[in-house]
Structure formats: structure tokens, C-alpha cells
Amino acid sequence: MFHWLEKHPFFFAVGVFLVIAFAGLVEIVPNFVQASRPVIGTAPYSTLELAGRHVYIKNSCNACHSQLIRPFKSETDRYGHYSLSGEYAYDRPFLWGSKRTGPDLMRVGNYRTTDWHENHMKDPAGVVPGSIMPAYRWMFTNKADIDTAYAEQLTVAKVFSTPYNKPVPMKDGSTVTVKMGSNVAEANAMALAEAKVIAADMKGQDVKDAVAAGKIPEIVALIAYLNSLK
């Protein structure tokens, strides 16, 4: 059989393809639907949070920080409850990372504040002596891309039925509705309102001035995202 295949490239290629495709089908397909279901208490990202998530991705934060807490005592002691599949239901792409040069950030919103992040992103080693994380000062001047975040919200709402403007169940039995603007101007206004709340907790006058003037620096969006990680 093998000698015959080696003289018939077409059938050889078909054979190889079947052999390599098999494992993917068996491993990925069976749990596909179940794994994409959200757990109760998981809500989609707001426009500003999503813009912050884009800042996180743009700067490859995931190259050094994981967002996956493994079910070990040492990890739950350090980072909080271990991760559940449904908590990631609205994460496109997933940001688990594969290397912890810095600590996990899955629930960083539970134990770090806006103020802490502001200081830390400006000068990591000043806040955590010995830190090897680079400073991200350009985030204080670069402007966040709210339009693209809004475009993503529109896309996921339309293509994947992500529940924007719909009540989402919380753990205590209440519901939360994450609003999405009905046009670009409204989306920007909503993001700015959210940014003002963050900027109020920040010390940097430049950031405060920018937000007051209707512009949102990347750092504000990033902090909104980090604060949402709980």
C-alpha cells in the first residue's frame, strides 16, 4: 500500500490530510457549543473597556501576563477563584497567555485600583521595587480608538448575538444591562462618560485635562478594562 501511495501523489496527499485532520475533529467539535456558554455573572465589555482591551492587545500585555488561574491552592491564594470556562464567553480573542513573566491578571480588578495602575504604568519599578516591566508612558498621550471598539461591539452583537442592550443575569439574582450606543457619536459620548469616572480617580493633570476636553488617553481605557477583570 505504501509503495503504491508513493507513486500516486494525489492519493498520498488525501491520505495524509485524513490522518492529520482526524485529531482536530475529535478534540474540538464535541464540546464546542457547551464551552461557549457564559456562566451567570459574566457580562459583555462596555465600549471603553473594549477599547482598553485593544490597548492591552496592541501592547502584547498577554506576552507576559496570563489570565488563567489554575485550580491549585497556591494560585487561588495568590489570584482568587480558579477560572471557569463560561467566564471567557465574551473574550474574542482569549487572552490566557502562555508565560507569566509578570503575575496573572484574571481578577486584577479585585485587588488593584485606578490610582495603583496609574502610578505603575508610569514607573513599574517605582511601585514594585525590582520589577522588570517596562514603563508605558506613551499610553498617557496616545488616544484610545473608541470607534474600533464600537465597531467590534456592533460586529459581535450582530454576528455572535452578544447580549448588548439586553439584561444579563448576575449571581445575586439581579440583572445588568450593558448598553451599546446606537451610533458612533453616542458610543463616543458613552465612553467619555465612563472615562470621566476613571479620570476622577487619577492624579495626572494631563489625563484629566484631556478627558475634560473630550479626548480619551489609552491609559484611561486600559484602566477601565483592568478594573473590569474580576
Add this chain to the structure above:
Amino acid sequence: MENRPLEYDYTVTKMFMFMTIVLGIVGMLIGVILAFQLAYPGVNTILGEGLAEYTNFSRLRPLHTDSVAFGFTLSGIFAAWFYIGQRVLKVSMAESKFLMFIGKLMFWLYAVGVVAIVVSLFMGITTSKEYAEFEWPIDIAIVIIWVLFGISIFGLIGIRREKSLYISVWYFIAGFLGVAMLYLFNNMEVPTYFASGGVGSIMHSVSMYSGTNDALVQWWYGHNAVAFVFTVPIVAMIYYFLPKESGQAIYSYKLSLLSFWGLMFVYLWAGGHHLIYSTVPDWVQTMGSIFSVILILPSWGSAINMLLTMKGEWQQVASSPLIKFMVLGSTFYMFSTLEGPIQAIKSVNAIAHFTDWIVGHVHDGTLGWVGFMIMAALYHMAPRVFKRELYSKSLMATQFWIQTLGVVLYFTSMWIAGITQGMMWRAHDEFGNLAYSFIDTVTVLHPYYTIRAVGGLLYLVGFIMFAYNIYKTMSARPVEEYELQNASPMGA
């Protein structure tokens, strides 16, 4: 006519050899910079505060992995295909104007793709998925390049004189098909600009999969991109170049069969070992773990087949630096394919995952196996492609030892760093509290990060010696009238 030996046409091979060397230097240089940034964070602002956005670790990290994987390695694979393909199929590229055009078109599109990738990653335009960072317009370009590669492979096979496909061709076919399947499915994404009716950036897209599914598809891809880029085509290369260079026949056809079909079937299952103790189903994790261990069989099958090909001719290892590269490459392949399965065992993975031990594992495979094999391939091809004897054998031997030392420093320091950090993360004191804060587990790594950076630097120095040696071969040696035969004739 029939009695005259075929004149092979190496135009496209030469183009990709050039690309291999350029992108190798770029990718490895960025790697060395990254290594020094981890040891000395001041290097993040090496070009000043104003350019820090473009020189800091996080922006450079994807550039490093992509330029060595899809730049250096893929170019080397393409160069080797356009050399080996003609020879084992007994047909010259010069015989088909169409295939020649496709080959050149592929090269120039590839060159444009490289520029697009470098620019977009510097700008921070990325999907964040490892080894699949490119946004959708570049993905489309990559698919086109890959289709052209497929046409080159199957086109040459279509007009072949030798009816039986040599082992190397099996692996090239598999590499082509595997990457095609994986890349397409992992990069399923919706461009937001079009889906939202023209809002925001045109480059942005959103993954078709979310959360756990996205992770599963990504690591099914990520692990097997390693299979079909870093393993399969490299095995294709050693199956051709080692017998040619040593003048020995492949040790066993049956072992080749077993390891080829075994590798094809088993490799794809092992992706789950990247997700052990994550939120993917337990059975997927266990499957990933078990199949990783089974994977030792076909991997070692190829490597042992190569080492036994040298049976009775071991003196060549001492006398020829080119054989040294290939034999040590096979050995690193065995080493790396044993280390990987060990890390895939659940209890070991609990310590190793997220640490530098994984980084060490990747690098003993890529530096010791992939890098050595590609350089050996170029060293073997250069005299035949340029019809000139190789410039310097002693420079090559020196390079070999410098780079070997570099690899050893790299993986030993990363072993110690990884296991140290893994153990410190989980250490509890007598009251059951965590013994170390996270920063303690970072500062302790400083000496190992420094050693690793030195190891990487040595490898880069060796690579520059390699580039110089090839350059001098092209320019300093007299042209031979006939293509050089058999084992590489080398200058003193």
C-alpha cells in the same frame, strides 16, 4: 540529450537563501535584545524615551517569534524545497516557465508580506494569538503565498521523471497540507469594519471563536504550527542532506514509514498539552498529555534513522563540520522531543507551565535542531548553487562550537530559572500562607536571564559568521566549471 546530466535551475533557491540569512539576523538580533531587556530593563528604552513604544519588550516579542518562525525558518524551507524538489523528482525548474514564474511570484509576494508584517507589528496591529498575530489582510496574503507554494510542490510533482516520491517529498507535502488546514481554521475572523458598516479601523477583526474554544483552536494550531513548520519540513531536509553529504544511504525505509505516518497521526492530538489545568475539558487535557508521550516514538524514529545512517562512518563527524551540524541537530531533536513529553505530564506541567522552562524547551528545539539544520542545508547547497567551493571550513567549525556553547547556556539557564520560579510560586510557609510574593520570583531570575542573554548572543555571533562564510563563498571563490558532486568539497 538523455545522457547529459540535468542542469537544475536554482534562481528561486538563491532568492530564498538570501531571505533566510537576512531574516535570521533580524529575528535573532531582536531575540537577543529581548533577552537583555529581561535581564536589564533599561534596554527597553535603548533608542530613547521617544521611541520606547517601538523598542519595548512587549512590542518586539511577536516580531521575534514571527521573524524567526515565518521569516528565517520558512525561507530556509522554501529555499530547500526549490533545491531538493528538482533533484529528487529529476526535473529542472528551467523546464517549466510556469513553475518558474510561480516561484518568483511567490518570493516577491513573500517579501511584500514580510514588510507588511514588520510594519504592522511595530504599530501594534495584532490579533494577540501566538504565531498568528497577523490581521486579516495579511492573513489573506499569506493564504495566497501558501497556495503558490502548493502549486510549486504539486506542479513539480506533476512533471516529474522519477515516479516514486522520495521521503523528503512526503514531508514537504505534509507540511504544506498541515499548515494550510491549521492556518485557515485558526484565523477565522470577522473584519469589524465591514460587519459594522464602515466604523473604526479597517485592519481590525474579531475571532470567530470565543474564550475556551478560541484557546483550544489556537493551541491546536500553535502546537502543530511547530509540527508542520519546525519539524516536518526540517525532517524533509535532513532526509535529503544527511545522506547526500555523508554519502551514506538512509538506514531503514521501514523506520521512515513508521515515523512518517506515526508523526502525522499522533502530532495533532498533542496540542491539548498547552492547556493542562485550564478550562478546556479534562479529557482533552489528558489526551494531549498521553499523545505527547506517544509522540516520542515517531520523533525518535526519524532521529535514530538519521543517526544510524552514519553507521560505520562516524569519523565524518570528527572531520566535517557540516556533518557535525546535522548530527548534533538530530541529537537536539531527540532531546527536545523527550523534554516536551516530560513537560506534558500533568504533574510536571503544573510546575513548568507559564515558566521559562517552556521558553528553554522551545529554544533547544529551534536553536539546536531547526537553526542547525537550516544552516547545514544552506552550507550544503551554497557550493552547488553558486558553483564555488565553500569559503572556509575552519570558520564553520569555530561557528559550530560557539553556537553549541550558546545553546547549552540558553537551555540550562532556562531550566534552572523555570523550575526555580515554578517551585517558588507554589511554596507555602508553616502557616499555610504563600512563602514568596510574585516579585521575589522575578528578581531571583536575574542571573539566569543574564546567562541566557549571553547564550543567545553567542548564537547570533555564530549566525553572523555563517552569513559571512556564505557571502565569501558567493564572492571570493572561483567558479567551477561543473556542478560539484557528492560530499561538500571544502576549502581549508
